[in-house]
Each structure stands twice: as C-alpha cells, then as structure tokens.
Amino acid sequence: MKPGQRVVVALRKMIASGELADGERIAEIPTAERLGVSRMPVRTALRTLEQEGLVARIGARGYAARGPTISQVTDAIEVRGVLEGLAARIVASSPPAPQLAQKLKDCLAQGEALFAKGYLEEADLERFYTYNLAFHDLLVDASNNSAIAYALSRNNHLPFGSAAALALDWDDLPATYAHLSAAHRDHVAVCDAILSGDAEEAEQLMRRHARAPLANGRLTHAPML
Amino acid sequence: MKPGQRVVVALRKMIASGELADGERIAEIPTAERLGVSRMPVRTALRTLEQEGLVARIGARGYAARGPTISQVTDAIEVRGVLEGLAARIVASSPPAPQLAQKLKDCLAQGEALFAKGYLEEADLERFYTYNLAFHDLLVDASNNSAIAYALSRNNHLPFGSAAALALDWDDLPATYAHLSAAHRDHVAVCDAILSGDAEEAEQLMRRHARAPLANGRLTHAPML
DNA sequence: ATCATGCTTATTGGATCCAATAGCGGTCGG
DNA sequence: CCGACCGCTATTGGATCCAATAAGCATGAT
Numbered sequence: 001m002k003p004g005q006r007v008v009v010a011l012r013k014m015i016a017s018g019e020l021a022d023g024e025r026i027a028e029i030p031t032a033e034r035l036g037v038s039r040m041p042v043r044t045a046l047r048t049l050e051q052e053g054l055v056a057r058i059g060a061r062g063y064a065a066r067g068p069t070i071s072q073v074t075d076a077i078e079v080r081g082v083l084e085g086l087a088a089r090i091v092a093s094s095p096p097a098p099q100l101a102q103k104l105k106d107c108l109a110q111g112e113a114l115f116a117k118g119y120l121e122e123a124d125l126e127r128f129y130t131y132n133l134a135f136h137d138l139l140v141d142a143s144n145n146s147a148i149a150y151a152l153s154r155n156n157h158l159p160f161g162s163a164a165a166l167a168l169d170w171d172d173l174p175a176t177y178a179h180l181s182a183a184h185r186d187h188v189a190v191c192d193a194i195l196s197g198d199a200e201e202a203e204q205l206m207r208r209h210a211r212a213p214l215a216n217g218r219l220t221h222a223p224m225l
Numbered sequence: 226m227k228p229g230q231r232v233v234v235a236l237r238k239m240i241a242s243g244e245l246a247d248g249e250r251i252a253e254i255p256t257a258e259r260l261g262v263s264r265m266p267v268r269t270a271l272r273t274l275e276q277e278g279l280v281a282r283i284g285a286r287g288y289a290a291r292g293p294t295i296s297q298v299t300d301a302i303e304v305r306g307v308l309e310g311l312a313a314r315i316v317a318s319s320p321p322a323p324q325l326a327q328k329l330k331d332c333l334a335q336g337e338a339l340f341a342k343g344y345l346e347e348a349d350l351e352r353f354y355t356y357n358l359a360f361h362d363l364l365v366d367a368s369n370n371s372a373i374a375y376a377l378s379r380n381n382h383l384p385f386g387s388a389a390a391l392a393l394d395w396d397d398l399p400a401t402y403a404h405l406s407a408a409h410r411d412h413v414a415v416c417d418a419i420l421s422g423d424a425e426e427a428e429q430l431m432r433r434h435a436r437a438p439l440a441n442g443r444l445t446h447a448p449m450l
Numbered sequence: 451a452t453c454a455t456g457c458t459t460a461t462t463g464g465a466t467c468c469a470a471t472a473g474c475g476g477t478c479g480g
Numbered sequence: 481c482c483g484a485c486c487g488c489t490a491t492t493g494g495a496t497c498c499a500a501t502a503a504g505c506a507t508g509a510t
Contacts, residue, residue, distance in 0.1 A: 227494095264494095264495080265495065266493090266494070284503095285501075
C-alpha cells in the first residue's frame with residue numbers, strides 16, 4: 001500500500017482506538033516521524049480526515065482528533081438508517097428487474113446457509129460480515145441514487161457508521177446467534193417488501209433494522225475501513 | 226483569501242458552470258498554470274473536491290470533473306429530504322426547550338413578514354433565501370445530531386443539494402410568490418408538528434417540503450457555496 | 451499483417467526547502 | 481507589580497525537485 005493511504009488508515013485506527021484522545025492536538029511533524037514518512041502524506045491525510053469529520057481544525061494552527069463519542073456513534077447509526085431506508089424505498093418503488101430479484105435471492109441464500117445449522121462457529125462471523133455487507137451494498141447499488149452512495153461512503157468512515165457495525169460478541173456465540181439471525185430475518189423481510197412493491201414497508205423495516213444495534217445496547221468493536 | 230481556498234472555489238465554480246464539462250479530464254499542471262499558482266494548491270484542491278464528489282479519480286491518472294447531471298440533482302434533493310426529515314423527527318421527539326420554541330417563532334415571523342403584503346419584490350428573494358436557510362439550519366442544529374449536520378454539509382456542495390436549491394424565477398414573481406409562500410406554509414406546518422410533538426408528521430412534512438422543487442419541475446440556478 | 455514487448459514520455463505522489471504567520475515569552479516602562 | 485510591546489520560535493502552507501508508474505507508441509517477431 002502507498003504511504004498516503006497507509007497514513008490515512010493508520011490515523012483512522014489511532015483515532016477510533018482512542019490512541020489519539022478526543023481533543024488531542026495532532027501536529028504534522030511529530031506524526032510524520034512517528035509513522036516514518038515525510039510531512040506530505042500526513043498533510044494530505046489530515047485534509048482527508050477533516051473532510052471525514054475525524055479531526056477538526058484548531059484555529060489556524062493544526063488539527064485536533066475528534067474521538068468517537070457515544071452520541072457520534074448513535075448519530076451515525078441513525079443517519080445510516082434513513083439513508084438505507086430511502087434506498088429500500090426507491091428500490092421497492094419501481095418493479096424489480098428480474099436480475100435484481102435473482103441477486104437478492106442469491107444473497108439471502110448465503111445468509112440462510114449460515115443459520116441453517118442452528119448455531120454459529122467462529123468462522124461464520126467472518127462470513128456473516130461479508131454477507132451482511134453484500135446485502136446492504138446490493139440495496140444501495142440497486143437504488144441507483146448516487147447521493148445515497150456518496151453520503152453513505154462518508155458515513156462509513158465514522159465509528160460504527162458502516163453496515164459492519166454489529167453488536168458482535170465473540171465470547172457469547174449463542175447471544176450473537178440471536179442478534180445475527182434476527183438481522184438476517186430483517187433482510188428477508190425487507191426483501192419481501194421490496195419484491196412485493198411495498199415501498200413504505202420496505203423503508204420502515206430497513207430503518208428498524210439499522211437501529212437494531214441501538215436496541216441491543218451493546219456496541220462492541222467492528223472492523224472499520 | 227489564501228491560494229488554496231481560491232483554487233477550491235474556482236474549481237467548484239468551473240464545474241458547476243459547466244466550464245469544465247462532465248467527464249473532462251483535469252490535469253494538475255495545466256490547471257495550475259491556468260489559475261496562476263503552483264501544483265500544490267491544485268493537488269490539495271482536487272483531493273478536497275474528490276471528497277465532495279465533484280471530481281472522480283480516473284484510474285491512477287488524474288481526475289475527471291463530475292458535472293451536475295439531472296439525476297445527481299434529484300438524488301441530492303432526495304437525500305436532503307430524508308436527512309432533514311430525520312432532523313425534524315428528532316426535534317419533535319423530545320419536548321421542545323422553551324428557547325427553541327422561541328427561536329422557531331422568531332424565525333417563522335421573518336417569513337410571515339415577507340408574505341404579509343401579498344406580493345414579492347426583488348429584494349424579498351434575497352431575504353427569503355436568508356430566512357429559508359436560517360429555518361433549515363435551526364432545525365438541523367436543534368436535532369443535535371452531528372452525523373446529520375455532517376452528511377448535509379457534504380450534500381450542500383452538490384449542485385442543488387443545499388436548502389438554497391429553490392425553484393426561483395426572477396422574471397415571474399407571482400409564480401415565485403406561490404412557490405415560496407407554499408414553502409413558508411410548509412415551515413409553519415413542520416413547526417406546528419414539532420411543537421405538538423408529532424414526530425411522524427414532522428418527518429413526513431419535512432420530506433415533502435424538500436421534494437417540492439422536484440414537483441415544481443423547474444430547477445434554476447441557485448447560489449452554491 | 452497483427453500482436454506483443456519494450457522504450458519513451460507524460461503525469462502523479464513524495465520529499466525537501468523556503469516563506470508567512472501566529473503564539474508565546476521576555477523585557478522594559480509606567 | 482502589572483501590563484504592553486517587541487522579537488523569537490514553532491508550525492503550517494506553498495514551491496520546486498525527484499522518483500515511481502502507467503499509458504502510448506513504435507518496432508520487431510511470428
């Protein structure tokens with residue numbers, strides 16, 4: 001990976017993990033030395049992270065980390081809910097192309113296979129992650145609305161803003177099974193609403209689905225891009 | 226203004242005005258010479274504009290302008306609708322602070338004053354612009370949801386993505402009066418729903434309000450930041 | 451004759467250097 | 481003793497230089 005990208009993801013991780021505390025000042029030179037690059041990649045990275053809302057300018061003198069606060073996390077989840085809800089509504093509003101219906105079925109089949117055996121093993125968590133992302137991406141893609149994709153791509157950089165934000169508990173597989181299979185059932189329900197052309201229902205279901213992690217109460221770490 | 230900012234706004238204008246056609250390649254060196262600066266501000270500006278969605282990367286070789294297509298415009302309006310709808314819902318969901326109610330009243334009073342005399346004059350368009358922006362900002366601000374503000378701030382850079390996107394017709398003031406007073410009535414209705422705590426109604430009204438320009442059919446130029 | 455391969459060149463990304471600026475501290479005067 | 485002013489320094493923004501890379505073209509081989 002090129003230095004520029006490396007610095008961006010490194011800083012994202014340091015902010016998300018709290019290694020850079022909320023409000024802590026980020027100067028270019030120390031950061032560059034710390035990461036073993038010149039000031040230039042750091043400069044561009046800070047500009048990028050500012051656009052992403054992960055750092056904020058301190059007057060005219062440097063940037064400060066904007067650590068993930070609980071409210072930021074819940075806010076990002078709410079926003080993802082309405083955006084994906086809109087995507088679902090749009091998709092449901094027009095008669096589905098046969099190939100879209102097929103893609104949806106194929107995608108849901110992956111989820112079905114995961115839960116068929118009635119329990120989860122560790123490797124399944126990774127598979128669910130992939131399947132879940134695929135479903136959400138499929139929907140956004142099918143909505144064919146560039147502004148949604150654009151807004152979501154930004155939101156995804158926020159902590160827990162991505163569809164990957166799941167209440168995963170690697171130590172309590174039964175509880176995780178309950179959460180994830182509920183999510184899968186949500187997917188099926190959304191798909192049904194879409195295929196039957198019920199736009200209102202599709203949107204409501206999708207929004208509730210996105211908000212599920214809020215109800216679960218537990219927000220643990222999920223991989224962030 | 227510093228060179229960096231100058232280049233960003235200059236490129237934004239050139240893209241919005243079509244001076245840089247959709248899909249046209251933007252190389253750093255010619256652009257830098259054209260604007261009379263070095264390559265560096267152009268580099269940072271292109272990164273910024275990429276984040277804003279106004280240019281897209283062409284493989285590993287430069288950027289291309291993403292001109293304002295009709296679908297981009299309508300997409301951005303839809304997205305703004307759901308985001309501001311969410312803001313309205315959130316505000317309506319909790320009992321309004323007295324000072325918020327006062328601010329809303331003050332804001333709506335500005336609109337009321339504009340339409341009281343039953344017709345519009347040129348200067349009123351500017352005033353309505355200010356009032357309209359103030360109302361929308363007030364709502365987003367009151368929702369206290371940073372992710373909404375963040376997503377909207379990005380969306381605002383898209384053509385017609387901002388609340389300033391109104392079907393303004395400077396030559397047909399009576400028709401404009403109809404549109405704008407309808408918008409003001411929308412504001413009043415949203416405000417009523419919020420103060421009475423009807424979250425569902427507030428959201429629906431706000432979404433319809435945002436989509437009104439789509440129904441008006443006419444999308445003319447509005448100032449873009 | 452056509453396709454593949456290698457060379458040339460144009461263009462972007464990174465590093466280093468230089469200038470402008472703001473913040474901070476010290477000192478001097480009231 | 482306190483406040484204001486001046487100068488120093490730390491830090492960011494811009495310019496130029498260098499390296500890496502990919503695209504385009506030409507040439508040769510099959």
